[in-house]
Amino acid sequence: MQGTVDGFRYGAVTPVAAYVMACLGGALGLRCVVRSLINEHSWKPGWLALGAASIGCGIWTMHFIAMIGFHVEETRIRYDTSLTVLSLAVAIVVVGIGVFMVGYRGAGAVTLTMAGAVTGLGVAAMHYLGMAAMRLNGEIRYDGFTVALSLLIAVAAATAALWAAVSVRGFLTSLGASLVMGVAVSGMHYTGMAAVDVHVHGATGGAWSGESPTSLLLPMLLGPVIFLLLAGVVVMFDPLLVLGDGEWNRPSGPRAKSVEPAAGSLFDARSSAAGPRWQQPGPPEDAARTREW
Template sequence: MEGTVDGFRYGAVTPVAAYLMACLGGALGLRCIVRTLLSTQSWKAGWLALGAASIGCGIWTMHFIAMIGFQVVETRIRYDAGLTVLSLAVAIVVVGIGVFIVGYRGASPLNLSFAGVITGLGVAAMHYLGMAALHLNGTVRYDPVVVALSVVIAIVAATAALWAAVTIRGFLTSLGASLIMGVAVTGMHYTGMSAVSVHVHGTTGGSWAGDSPTSLLLPMLLGPVIFLLLAGVVVMFDPLLVLGEGDWNRPSAKGARTEAASGSPLDGQEGQEPRVIHARAAQDPQWAAPHSPRR
């Protein structure tokens, strides 16, 4: 028989919490990518890796927070721990591929499109791999048209996020971009979930393997959430992101002295000598003739 699928078991709590985690991961990831653009002397690979891990953890955490609110009324739901962890690895690695393409090869339309497709497919793969970890006493079916739509949404969202990362550098604009990214990623998730239908085998329970949502997902979510909080601390206290591009690009006093020293000594003397000679000449006209500046 057809099962009763409910994706909002706890009302608006899980969708809102999922959206906030997607926004947090997106915001941290975008700021890390911006960090590599503000200073070419920074450890680019490290910041890009931190950005990819932040976005991947944000998307994965969003998915499984939303899945806590998912239920099939007629049967229990359990999760395979191995596939759940694998979906996290896929999210981070594939998002990382897209981020590194843009970070090292530039933000040309071709690179953005290629990286956006890879990243979007990675987000979709994480979603459906996470769904494959779901075990219940029934058969899960998908509407192929809605699945295709969810993949398109994932690709568009990923491309837009990468474009925002290399185009928008201000804090408030990056924050706005992360909020939009959170809407797109969360929308992709619930679009994919709307494709789900379940044919229940029976209501007598089952002995299938796996852990319940509360016993598996809540402890596993703790790690990525802590990582996102620590990444937030790193981003918040990084001097370049706090001070902004202008303060770091302004030449220091030492740099100004070095630049002046690298110029021609004659140029400096020509800028100062006439003023000194004219002042001395005003005091002693007889001294001025033999010490006049040569033209």
């Protein structure tokens, strides 16, 4: 018997909430990658790992928030715990592979293509692994063309996100990139869900293992959400991430050395006693100012 599938059981609530989480994870991840690149003294592996975990948690959380709104009228839906947890690990690991590739090798065409393909296929694997965790009194079937389209969207979204991670510097441009990334990730998810067709095995009430969505998904979502909040706190209180673009573009040494004072300024005159450059002969105007001080 053909099942009646509804992917928007709670209306716009789950798609909007899922999109917000995808954007949040993307924004935090992009800022962490930028942080690893703008300061050569920063601990690059740590910031890249935090960025990968933020993006991976954002994608995973987006998927399962959206799945709360997935409903088949003729059967209940449960989830296998081990596969659900495994899908989170897959999301973080594959995003980490792509992030570390571009973080250390840059955004060259070859590197970006390879990293985008690995990350995109990994994100798609997370999606379909999460779908495989579903337990219902029926069989889930997929339309091959729509699945292939979802894979292409995943690879394109991952490639664009990795390019933005190493190319975008300004806060507003990074925010815009994360919003686009959220659209791409959500588009990949709902394209994949459009490929789903459920064939129900008779009447409701068959025996199958697994936890109900409310007893499993809601508690499990708390972990990634709390992690994203903590990552947000780290990002907000890091001075290199809250300063303006002009500060990011300055050298990473002490502030006094990074600022080049204007010639003939009061700062120049008062620091003349300590600086050897006033020992050099200069124009008569400079010599006159030196004698006055």
